[in-house]
Amino acid sequence: MGFGGMSIWSLLLILVIVLLLFGTKKLRNLGGDLGSAVKGFKQAVNEGEAEGKADPARLNKAEGQAGEQKTADKEHHGS
Template sequence: MGSFSIWHWLIVLVIVLLVFGTKKLKNIGSDLGGAVKGFKDGMKDGSAGGDAASAAQQVTANKATDANTVDVEAKTKS
């Protein structure tokens, strides 16, 4: 009662194939694979673009126009 045998899984596989069809399952698999690949590429791009120079340029490009905002520059210790 605890685990299923190979015959149970084969019956489930046959029912899934009959309900969805092989073409639809192939499309679902390729869509899922593309989504995983896109996620991995996004994570790779996010970690590569995290250097300080690009972050400083992004902050400089997005300066606030509010009159109450104080604009300062951070300097590195030497």
């Protein structure tokens, strides 16, 4: 058994069909674009974590403002 209940021969056949339809150059470009997108996403996540660690007072202030807003909303709506 291969991946997801498919045999290795079925997977190879699908790979050959995809290569014939799209060509290696287009697939290589698609893989590069996907890799760049993942790399950019990881970089943004790391920057967000570093920013949160660098200024915890700012985060506490933002959380306090969010709590105040929720309280104001409850009072306004009578909940």
